[in-house]
Amino acid sequence: MGVIESMIKFLKLSSFQKALNFCDLFSPIEDCEELNVFELNNRVSFEDVFSKFSLPLSNRSSVDGFAVFSEETFGASENTPVLLKLLGEQRVNDSPIDIEKGGCVRVATGSSLPGNSDGVVMIEHAKVSGDFVEIYKPISYFENVLKKGEDFMEGSVLINKGKRINFRDSALLAAAGFEKVKVYRKPRVAIISTGDEIIPYKEEISISKVYDANGPLIVNGIKNYAEALFFGIVKDSKKDLEEKFEYALENCDCIFISGGSSVGERDYIEEVIKNFGEIIHHGFLVKPGKPLLLGKKNNIPIIGFPGHPLPVMIHLNLVGISVLKKLGGDKNCYPKSDKGILGEPVFSVPGRVDLVMGYRKNNFIIPLLSKSDYISLATKSEFIIKIPEDREIILEGEEVEIYLWD
Amino acid sequence: MGVIESMIKFLKLSSFQKALNFCDLFSPIEDCEELNVFELNNRVSFEDVFSKFSLPLSNRSSVDGFAVFSEETFGASENTPVLLKLLGEQRVNDSPIDIEKGGCVRVATGSSLPGNSDGVVMIEHAKVSGDFVEIYKPISYFENVLKKGEDFMEGSVLINKGKRINFRDSALLAAAGFEKVKVYRKPRVAIISTGDEIIPYKEEISISKVYDANGPLIVNGIKNYAEALFFGIVKDSKKDLEEKFEYALENCDCIFISGGSSVGERDYIEEVIKNFGEIIHHGFLVKPGKPLLLGKKNNIPIIGFPGHPLPVMIHLNLVGISVLKKLGGDKNCYPKSDKGILGEPVFSVPGRVDLVMGYRKNNFIIPLLSKSDYISLATKSEFIIKIPEDREIILEGEEVEIYLWD
Structure with a gap:
């Protein structure tokens, strides 16, 4: 493609919002695996999981102390303790024992409440004295009691389909007795780096040669969300790229290709994508990363990233x-964003979104300004500041949107 | 141990700050493994990594366009373009070619700058016309050029020892030609659940029985930081616990034990820890989680968590x-905290730290108030609100500290 055609192509740049909405074009891969509750962290639930019982199954003590009839403690104080007969001990793994008026039962945290007792006096507010217990502080109705079903009721949803499971969720599922849970299979991603200038890490660097940063970057970056298959480096060979594409489309759920730093390279990447699938957008009103290419084949997203690691x-x-x-079923798939107050002005060009590296200092957002797209700039940053299309400058003190690094 | 001794023990509760500083008592495990640059995500660098060359190695174009002598473009405009002779093309993987005054060289993003040219006119601001190129816009000195060493200089530190490596760091290391990097070995953690009331997931639930939530909780929760060895459930058997402790102290770097919901259980856990190592603190001025037990043997931390999953x-x-x-070498080991403005008042008891579940709504911090320690409360929360020891109430509109969930 000649220079003129390149210029014409640049007139058809898409709004960056379309890139942010690219995920909307795809459906979750409705394929699951069953995992042990010890392996659920960061996986996405494949189904609504309903509880098979209420938790707690009975009223339980939330402290160590003495189960009582709460009204019998009214008026108790350090100087005038209430005296209750110690009727026994209710251990955590015992079935509820009996209790009668005027008595109390020693309980541990987690013990079922004996009989129809309705509160627990904490051990710190009581003292055993022979067969009796002195109660120094009144309790209210159901004080220090975890009521039946307060945590969850039988039949309620514990985890929704499409929820990414964290360690707290895993505890809930385990407490509800689920040894195994169905989760979405992780999407398999084919990762291809391109570039004639790329040399193996073992080879010594020379002018006009570079090491591949994008392969490790993408493999490490997607680890929490996908299974990464690194297809290696494609030199300036359309045939090699076609072969890898063919294999990837057969065996993977997604293709991430990076590079194409020269116009010629970009052209054959575009051509290969066109031959195997369709181009959705090529080129965006954004800096950096204008040549970002988004395509697909059926439900297989194909992303052509630029060559430079920062974009x-x-x-x-x-x-x-x-x-x-x-693809992995997560209902919450947009990048995590936040807002903050700018501590220094940033400048942009209207008509495009500018994505600027930033960090927080004294609760203000500070842009890391630079003429060029350093890799080390990104490693120093804490997040990405978004300067919208309609702004030429954002002043100190104004609110900006930031995207958090994953 | 009797009730009176329990009461006496509760008088010796430690300030919660001591629990937050527990990590200060330990040293990183100075033991490493060498990992491929594709496997570095979330691992901690074992050494300061120095760059072996400058990046870029030479001045490079940051755009597709024409390398020029910038002063020759002065005065160029749409109506009066500057005409330069097209001397050739400098591809990314070519060594720098020559350029002379009055000429220009086509370059791609990443190409070395030809000869002593000092700027690049973007392709959009130029047009090839036969042997010549019309330049429509002047550029400044070194415009669109990534200068030699701008990303990093030879001999500079790319990653410090003790830095947790993210995917951006991995790109920097790969760009610098590191195929392998030394990282701290992950600490091995022995995880023991205790409780006579615990039944296997396969067994049907009954009153006074529970499923183990803490095992999966801890295994899933530490996945990013450690190698988890689940030692299973210890019933009320001191001997069983001792055997597991002995094995753990031989083979692991850390012991996390949960449960001991009854006073008796807690006692024998305390006893076992005392026999094998030392108790640093038992009981904290904090809610929930007062019975938290912190001990150690040499550089092996031993934590006795309460029985209830929320604490x-x-x-x-x-x-x-x-x-x-x-233990894993991370220089940045304290929990991630933030600040926010409270949207509803929270009440506490002075003299202890209260840790309350919370979420954000319209940029305000909202406490999830509850009488009891539900597991589902934690799954609904986004973070933990800290109410300091000296506060009885924090009002709507006041600033609070929050700890983010890992």
């Missing part, structure tokens, strides 16, 4: 990971 | 993970 990081974070979350 | 989640997040980060 790859940014668009992997904002577009690539969102697509993988969507 | 386990909280103290795993605030104390347990911090200790694992410290």
